[in-house]
Amino acid sequence: MKPLEGIRVLDVTRIVSGPVCCWLLASLGAEVIRIDAPGGDPTWRTQPLVGPQGAHRGDWGPQDIGISALRRGRGKRSTVLDLKSEAGLGIFRELVVESDVLVENFVPGATHKLGIDYERMQALNPKLVYCSITGYGDAGPYRDRPSMDLVVQAMSGLMAKTGFPDGPPTKVGATVGDQVPALFGALGVLAALQQRERDGLGQHVDIAMLDSLVALLWDEPLDDYEERGIPERIGNGDPRGAPLGVFETRDGQMAMVMTSEAQWQALVGLMERPELLARYPDGRSRFEDRDAVNEIVEAWCAQQGTDELVERCLAIGIPVGPVQSAWSARTDPHLEQRGTLERLRHRDADAASAYLAPVLPVRLSRNETRLSPAEPLGSSTEAVLREVLGCDDARIEALRERGAFGEV
Amino acid sequence: MKPLEGIRVLDVTRIVSGPVCCWLLASLGAEVIRIDAPGGDPTWRTQPLVGPQGAHRGDWGPQDIGISALRRGRGKRSTVLDLKSEAGLGIFRELVVESDVLVENFVPGATHKLGIDYERMQALNPKLVYCSITGYGDAGPYRDRPSMDLVVQAMSGLMAKTGFPDGPPTKVGATVGDQVPALFGALGVLAALQQRERDGLGQHVDIAMLDSLVALLWDEPLDDYEERGIPERIGNGDPRGAPLGVFETRDGQMAMVMTSEAQWQALVGLMERPELLARYPDGRSRFEDRDAVNEIVEAWCAQQGTDELVERCLAIGIPVGPVQSAWSARTDPHLEQRGTLERLRHRDADAASAYLAPVLPVRLSRNETRLSPAEPLGSSTEAVLREVLGCDDARIEALRERGAFGEV
Numbered sequence: 173m174k175p176l177e178g179i180r181v182l183d184v185t186r187i188v189s190g191p192v193c194c195w196l197l198a199s200l201g202a203e204v205i206r207i208d209a210p211g212g213d214p215t216w217r218t219q220p221l222v223g224p225q226g227a228h229r230g231d232w233g234p235q236d237i238g239i240s241a242l243r244r245g246r247g248k249r250s251t252v253l254d255l256k257s258e259a260g261l262g263i264f265r266e267l268v269v270e271s272d273v274l275v276e277n278f279v280p281g282a283t284h285k286l287g288i289d290y291e292r293m294q295a296l297n298p299k300l301v302y303c304s305i306t307g308y309g310d311a312g313p314y315r316d317r318p319s320m321d322l323v324v325q326a327m328s329g330l331m332a333k334t335g336f337p338d339g340p341p342t343k344v345g346a347t348v349g350d351q352v353p354a355l356f357g358a359l360g361v362l363a364a365l366q367q368r369e370r371d372g373l374g375q376h377v378d379i380a381m382l383d384s385l386v387a388l389l390w391d392e393p394l395d396d397y398e399e400r401g402i403p404e405r406i407g408n409g410d411p412r413g414a415p416l417g418v419f420e421t422r423d424g425q426m427a428m429v430m431t432s433e434a435q436w437q438a439l440v441g442l443m444e445r446p447e448l449l450a451r452y453p454d455g456r457s458r459f460e461d462r463d464a465v466n467e468i469v470e471a472w473c474a475q476q477g478t479d480e481l482v483e484r485c486l487a488i489g490i491p492v493g494p495v496q497s498a499w500s501a502r503t504d505p506h507l508e509q510r511g512t513l514e515r516l517r518h519r520d521a522d523a524a525s526a527y528l529a530p531v532l533p534v535r536l537s538r539n540e541t542r543l544s545p546a547e548p549l550g551s552s553t554e555a556v557l558r559e560v561l562g563c564d565d566a567r568i569e570a571l572r573e574r575g576a577f578g579e580v
Numbered sequence: 581m582k583p584l585e586g587i588r589v590l591d592v593t594r595i596v597s598g599p600v601c602c603w604l605l606a607s608l609g610a611e612v613i614r615i616d617a618p619g620g621d622p623t624w625r626t627q628p629l630v631g632p633q634g635a636h637r638g639d640w641g642p643q644d645i646g647i648s649a650l651r652r653g654r655g656k657r658s659t660v661l662d663l664k665s666e667a668g669l670g671i672f673r674e675l676v677v678e679s680d681v682l683v684e685n686f687v688p689g690a691t692h693k694l695g696i697d698y699e700r701m702q703a704l705n706p707k708l709v710y711c712s713i714t715g716y717g718d719a720g721p722y723r724d725r726p727s728m729d730l731v732v733q734a735m736s737g738l739m740a741k742t743g744f745p746d747g748p749p750t751k752v753g754a755t756v757g758d759q760v761p762a763l764f765g766a767l768g769v770l771a772a773l774q775q776r777e778r779d780g781l782g783q784h785v786d787i788a789m790l791d792s793l794v795a796l797l798w799d800e801p802l803d804d805y806e807e808r809g810i811p812e813r814i815g816n817g818d819p820r821g822a823p824l825g826v827f828e829t830r831d832g833q834m835a836m837v838m839t840s841e842a843q844w845q846a847l848v849g850l851m852e853r854p855e856l857l858a859r860y861p862d863g864r865s866r867f868e869d870r871d872a873v874n875e876i877v878e879a880w881c882a883q884q885g886t887d888e889l890v891e892r893c894l895a896i897g898i899p900v901g902p903v904q905s906a907w908s909a910r911t912d913p914h915l916e917q918r919g920t921l922e923r924l925r926h927r928d929a930d931a932a933s934a935y936l937a938p939v940l941p942v943r944l945s946r947n948e949t950r951l952s953p954a955e956p957l958g959s960s961t962e963a964v965l966r967e968v969l970g971c972d973d974a975r976i977e978a979l980r981e982r983g984a985f986g987e988v
Contacts, residue, residue, distance in 0.1 A: 396647060
């Protein structure tokens, strides 16, 4: 049995943060039932689409899945319920009674309007773990603001801290404002489940995107940097040591971090510059003249090809690596051997598409965390109602007529 | 009882990723016993130091704690064992038998050399959950390479994807290469504990820093971007819509994301530019002329102060926020009210220092996740041996004489 086998999660989320959080839970073995409004969230129709006949950029058909939905929907059952209809909300409430976890990432206030807020769901099922991922969390003056990755990157200080001292604040090239909260959300859900094993009670897990990025940033002593007058943006270097940074090579760039005196001594040997040991005998002397030290190392790097340089530095124990694009990293032999990325499959297609997705980057020695392909929108609506709630044909038909699955 | 109460974690880690992972576990209620080598890892002595008399930049004394150690050591008991001594390793093995989780982030091979690798520890205690956080993970051609945050940012493609199209690859201004793996590690530990509740068996949780960043990056369809010829680095905008990006205001910058047609209509009204609705009636028309659309919005933003502009946009439901520095964000009224940052305390000081640290950004409605202050290095070595292993004075003295706590 997988870690979360037997745990039923209702994934009532949209776009990035919530769907990623529930994908993490699915990867760990939870039964995740995704509940979309009729038509699905925008990711279902965002091109390119993958259908039984392969990938295409044509019109959307009911078997097609947008690649983001295909990626984040792995391992989930797809249902469609119109929570704005009385019948849809009613059947949703019955599902809540039979579930362990609910994850939502609506804009604040929307759950109250829909009638699926924490207080009401807890009253239905006191064992329920209810996780909310919002821009600003459940309390505080900005509580009711809508937010997005870029906005929390801006407000947290992450943009202001990314980039070069003489350049502008810079957005991080991954959706950390969504994905880091997704991770904290999954962690909170597991913690709440652990606590529930003791006393049978659920609770509210309140994740703010802004809190999450502020926590990332403040693992560094930013107040100390401020006291010392270190520029807010430090580019690709680090004011705390040398040689340290990204150096141009003959054909690219290489990142280098120096962590010990033994490494410096070995590097000086490799560079055939023994006189540098006398000029810079220790970390403090290099730190005090760090621009010059970095220039010396860069001049040496510039004469060599990246691959050879990386090998030579690794051979003497210095942590280095090439700067490479995400696109070229996908064929890095290490990542290929680890299977860090997998090709996305449509359930009904003969072969996997060319599109890639990450597998869970948590390798558990006793578990396979790869998942079945995502289902087309609404594939399991009836099956879930039958299996989880014991609905029969007549009840499903009655629900349909009352608009539980969308307009009739 | 807190979620992880009763779970004992041995924190045999250094610097960032491992200590942060164990801080997350401590925040959730685990008993975390930090095991340092004599002298502690470098963070104990990295300035500024905080001691019973407050913060200072003088010489290190045994009661002083570097602020990074003070931050990441919250809620942990501090012990010192010399694992390179036979006596130290012996007593460590006894602790492993009495523990639930071990977290390590040594460079690959070091745990084998020390004799604390997964296979040996599992043989001692089959219930043990053993989490390794390394640069490249437990398998693959780069397995034995040392690594660091900057290096995995470079190799994963995150640097290459951060920055402006006409500028260089850019380091992310937070240590995501350490902290995201820390989060995946904590998630894996909780999942493994959940599985252990079923069958009593532990397992190996293998976290690679490189895998973790690749997973972050590939939540976006990078292969689709490649097919469409979208530049790898897109600066602060987003090629998928408009208006979208960071706009100059009269006195700063504001991030704006447009997510619906209703928002566009409201913005056009606010800008008093009704003719734009005819020119750009839908998302596709704005997308096709996105540079022009962004310029129109930016020209309007440039005439207004950030605070006023943010209020006006929020009033019509558009997700916006000011670009602010991490340093100024610390006094943001929302973060202050939520208590997202707390002042670091030395256990023996009369008052908290001015230095700040994030609290756990997972708010659990049934739990207080704030922790007691970090302890000075080695404060609990004897107490832990007495409480966990039942050592008496004579045994502790004998261990000391045999060098278990460092050179005698």
